[in-house]
Amino acid sequence: MAGGRACDPPSPRLLLLSLLILIPPSRACMETVLQNGTMADAELVVPQLTVPSSCACCALCHHHDTCSSISFNAVSGACRLYSSVPDFSRITVDADSALFVRPGRSNHLQFCRHDSDCVDPAAAGDQCHGRVCTDDPTVTCRDLAETMGAPMNDVYYGSLDGVTTKYYCASHSGIDGWTLISRMTGGKGSWSRTNMMQRNVDSPDNPTYSQLFRANDLRAAGVDTTFQILVLFDTSVGFHGTVPVQQSLEVNTYTGTSSVTSVTLIGAMDAAKAILPWMPSAGNALLSLTTDQGSVYYFQTLINTAGTPYLGSAQTNSEYYVRE
Known part of the structure; x- marks a missing residue:
C-alpha cells in the first residue's frame, strides 16, 4: 500500500472464527444418528482438513455451497466435508468421527434432525422419523x-x-x-x-x-x-x-x-x-x-x-x- 503498511494476512484461526460468527444458529450443522463414521473419499468436496473442533469444521462446510454434511474426528481433528447427506448404507464405522448434517439437504432415507431437512422431491411425504427421512412414522x-x-x-x-x-x-x-x-x-x-x-x-x-x-x-x-x-x-x-x-x-x-x-x-x-x-x-x-x-x-x-x-x-x- 502506498503511504502505509500493508495488513498482515489473517490467521487461519481468525478466519474460522469469522466464518462461525456469520452462521445463524438455526443453520448450523446438526449431529444426527448415534453411529459414528465417515463416507467415501468420492463424496469429499475438498481434501480432508484438520481443524480444532466440530464447529470449525461446520464453518468450513458453510463456506462451500456444495457441502451438505461433515464428519469430525475429535481425536485427530480430521474434518471431512461431503457433497451429500449420509445414510446407513454409505457410512464406514469410525468410533471417533461424529456425523453432522447441514439443514434442508436430506433426501429419502438420509439422516436428518427436523422435518424441514427432508427435501427430496421424489419423496414429498417424507418427514424426519428416527432421524431418518421417511414417510413411515414408525421406524423399528x-x-x-x-x-x-x-x-x-x-x-x-x-x-x-x-x-x-x-x-x-x-x-x-x-x-x-x-x-x-x-x-x-x-x-x-x-x-x-x-x-x-x-x-x-x-x-x-x-x-x-x-x-x-x-x-x-x-x-x-x-x-x-x-x-x-x-x-x-x-x-x-x-x-x-x-x-x-x-x-x-x-x-x-x-x-x-x-x-x-x-x-x-x-x-x-x-x-x-x-x-x-x-x-x-x-x-x-x-x-x-x-x-x-x-x-x-x-x-x-x-x-x-x-x-x-x-x-x-x-x-x-x-x-x-x-x-x-
Missing part, C-alpha cells in the same frame, strides 16, 4: 436392518407413531431386526411390576432396561399377519417363536393355551419349558414361559404369580425382544 429395528441397511447389535434412534425414541437392535439366530423391549441383569434386584413396564427408556444399553409399555405398539407396527418374539437367558439359552399379530402381549387371564408357533429352542433350553401360555395376574400380564415349577409362570423378566420378579439360580440374566 427391523426397518433399520432391512430397509435402511443399518448394522445390528447397537443402539439406534427409531420412531414409534412419529415419536423419536432409542432402541437396542440385535441380530440373533441368523435373523436381523430384533427390538429389545426388556433386559434384566444380575437377578431380580429392585424390579417390580411397576418399573418392569418402563425403566431407563433412554438408555437401551443399560443392564436394567424396559420399554414394555411399548410392546403392543411394536408388535402391531408391521404389515405381516404374525410377529416374532425372542427370549434369552444369559444370552445363549432361550427360544424364539412366531405369534399371530392379533394376539396382544397384554392379557388379564390365563387360558392355558399357547399362541406361539414354530418355536425354535436356543442352546440348552429344555423342550418341556418351551410351552408359552399367558401368565395370570391381578392386572395386565405379559407373555410368559411355563416352567416345571408348578404354579409359577415366568415372563422374560420372570414375574411370578404373586406379581413380583423372580429369577432362578441358573438364570440370572434375561432379555426379551420383539420383531414385527
Whole structure:
C-alpha cells in the first residue's frame, strides 16, 4: 500500500472464527444418528482438513455451497466435508468421527434432525422419523436392518407413531431386526411390576432396561399377519417363536393355551419349558414361559404369580425382544 503498511494476512484461526460468527444458529450443522463414521473419499468436496473442533469444521462446510454434511474426528481433528447427506448404507464405522448434517439437504432415507431437512422431491411425504427421512412414522429395528441397511447389535434412534425414541437392535439366530423391549441383569434386584413396564427408556444399553409399555405398539407396527418374539437367558439359552399379530402381549387371564408357533429352542433350553401360555395376574400380564415349577409362570423378566420378579439360580440374566 502506498503511504502505509500493508495488513498482515489473517490467521487461519481468525478466519474460522469469522466464518462461525456469520452462521445463524438455526443453520448450523446438526449431529444426527448415534453411529459414528465417515463416507467415501468420492463424496469429499475438498481434501480432508484438520481443524480444532466440530464447529470449525461446520464453518468450513458453510463456506462451500456444495457441502451438505461433515464428519469430525475429535481425536485427530480430521474434518471431512461431503457433497451429500449420509445414510446407513454409505457410512464406514469410525468410533471417533461424529456425523453432522447441514439443514434442508436430506433426501429419502438420509439422516436428518427436523422435518424441514427432508427435501427430496421424489419423496414429498417424507418427514424426519428416527432421524431418518421417511414417510413411515414408525421406524423399528427391523426397518433399520432391512430397509435402511443399518448394522445390528447397537443402539439406534427409531420412531414409534412419529415419536423419536432409542432402541437396542440385535441380530440373533441368523435373523436381523430384533427390538429389545426388556433386559434384566444380575437377578431380580429392585424390579417390580411397576418399573418392569418402563425403566431407563433412554438408555437401551443399560443392564436394567424396559420399554414394555411399548410392546403392543411394536408388535402391531408391521404389515405381516404374525410377529416374532425372542427370549434369552444369559444370552445363549432361550427360544424364539412366531405369534399371530392379533394376539396382544397384554392379557388379564390365563387360558392355558399357547399362541406361539414354530418355536425354535436356543442352546440348552429344555423342550418341556418351551410351552408359552399367558401368565395370570391381578392386572395386565405379559407373555410368559411355563416352567416345571408348578404354579409359577415366568415372563422374560420372570414375574411370578404373586406379581413380583423372580429369577432362578441358573438364570440370572434375561432379555426379551420383539420383531414385527
